[in-house]
Amino acid sequence: MSVWRDRRKRQQEQLQAAEDFVLAWSGTVDPDSYEYGAELGCCETNRLATLFRVFGFWSTANQLQKEHERGPNCNDAEIHPEIIEENE
Template identity: 35%
Template structure:
């Protein structure tokens, strides 16, 4: 188990000169499991087409923070286009004043428009 943890550390350029404590090893294993689960989720969604198929249907049910979190997750694993599509789809249903809001009816002088 400690060999696995050392390999994970080495992969990220971190080399510890003293032996790991059991708590440190357990924490790193938890982090590795989280990373693996997140990677598996992203891979499953992108390779099966779910990311492209479902995001358009659920755009109006995601809050801004949920859309940003989902986009960040895909972006972290290299799926920039999917992340951009999530935000773009979400922004179509945002209301005036929401952070991703975009519509032709609002102008830059509109008091509710906060889109960058």
């Protein structure tokens, strides 16, 4: 039983860390992020955008994805999810 409790506690800590990350960084993604040296590949962009979407930051996720697709680092290594504007 304690193994299950420990695993559950660890999962809650991971989820809290992910939520904290999203809250801290959702305001920093903007159209100028490439000017500040952001260099996310397709895989990283998809993962970060998915994380933002899971926590309801659709606008941030969509903006990040649009910016990436227009930027120099998008080489179509992975298919990007469809951007759904009505969730913003």
